[in-house]
Amino acid sequence: MTENILKEREKAILRYVIHQFILNAMPVGSRLISKKYNLGLSSATIRNIMSDLEEMGYLDHPHTSAGRIPTDKGYRVYVDSLMDPPVLDREAKKIIDMNFETQFSDAEELLRITSYVLSELTNQLALVTYPKFDQAVLEKIQIVRLSSTRVLVVVSIRSGMVRTITLEINAESKEEHIELVQNYLNEKLCGLTFTEIKNSFEERMRDVNKDSLQPVIRVFIESVDKIFKDTSTDKALVTGTKNILKHPEFIDPSNIQTIIELIENQDIIIHILDNRRENDPNKVSVSIGGEINDEKLSEYSMITKEYSIGDVKGTLGIMGPKRMEYPKMIATIEYIAEQLSKELTQIG
Structure with missing residues (x-):
């Protein structure tokens, strides 16, 4: 079953359910959708459509609540075709530009600043690998x-x-x-x-x-x-533990343990980021839950993009709960990757 089979009103309700869940971290009921959005549909009709979406695997129904939450499949349809276009707001762009205005003499310092800014703007865990020289010419x-x-x-x-x-x-x-x-x-x-x-x-x-x-x-x-050693193969920066732990998902201690293990084992991060690379280096890669292919990270999403200095490439991105503002995250990563590539070229 693909998103193309969904009717327009099913797409609309799926989109609004995901919007509300991202905002509030609470299961979403039909009455909230009916009151919040002018769909011209009764609460009962919306409830039936939500039930259909659950049967098709786009929504889930927690036992302790009458509301629904998105599944990995639901998030995937949302990211691919239902969310707002990624647009970076003026304030975020200003913050990024201000941090990159500094004259950097050292690529490592620039990567550290990049990781910090990425985490601060997204409130997620920022991940940056060092440039890989294996394909340097x-x-x-x-x-x-x-x-x-x-x-x-x-x-x-x-x-x-x-x-x-x-x-x-x-x-x-x-x-x-x-x-x-x-x-x-x-x-x-x-x-x-x-x-x-x-x-x-x-x-x-x-x-x-x-x-x-x-x-x-x-x-x-x-x-x-x-x-001719590729000194980058064992190096990555992980920033923003304090930011990601603010999310309500981390009331569960097991989720905190997963993040700590990830930070302490950079090999896992480097392996995951290397496997996230898109065939098209200009494209942002979004992996949701099970798509990351690591059981410990099944409750997370990862958004990454390559940056480059000529033939030399690295990867930057974020990891956090699946309940994230995907358009904002994607726009932020795209712009930071673009600015990082420009700055590294100037240092080189």
Whole structure:
């Protein structure tokens, strides 16, 4: 059964039930819908339609109440076709812009601010993964000779970001040797992703025949995983515990325990966020309840979007009770992801 089968009045009542439940966190009865909205339908008719929606799996009926609450299926129809268009209000936009006006010299500081602002504006748990370099494309390598046995390697990627690493060479090297190796590496590696470089580096270096270059080449072969390591794979920011715990859903202690476990185990967060990525990076991903594919999170929703600096991407989003203002959440995440991408490009 899909939302296309629902009649217009069934869609309207489902929409209003979800609106009221999001606002009040209380099961919604037919009398409230009848009084609140001018549908031209009696309370009895609305009650019958709500009963039909329950039979179709869009609403549920708690044993302790005469009212109904949305199911995962009901929320899904609401998000896909019934909710108001996502629009960011002027005040929220002003707060985001003000926080991003700061001149950031450090990407990590910018990500921390992003996570904080996202949580404060949504009152949910904010989740931000660090940029992932596995698909970063190498622009160029520069090797700076610090001494006869030490070099500084400057790795520039196509997005404009730069990373550096110092290497120790087990034999003395001359300036001309360093320059030759630098030229050779750029010729062989530019345009490849970090993953491609790590997987084929030694093979690509096999035709370096000059003995004088071997000590430098050897240290690159031994250090390739370090130089082209994706340092982001085990890093995420989780912010806003105090905000999410304000919701009435957390009267239940078991829900609090779930959030604490999530915060203490970032591997879970990173795994979930990685699996939430949309095929279309410009699209916001909304996962509701069971769609998250984690039994502990069956009472939550997660809204995420990729941010990017060229070929380098990360994910930001929120997690909270399914009873959330989806249009507001989606609009906030879209705008923050857009601003974060712009700021990271400037830092790079």
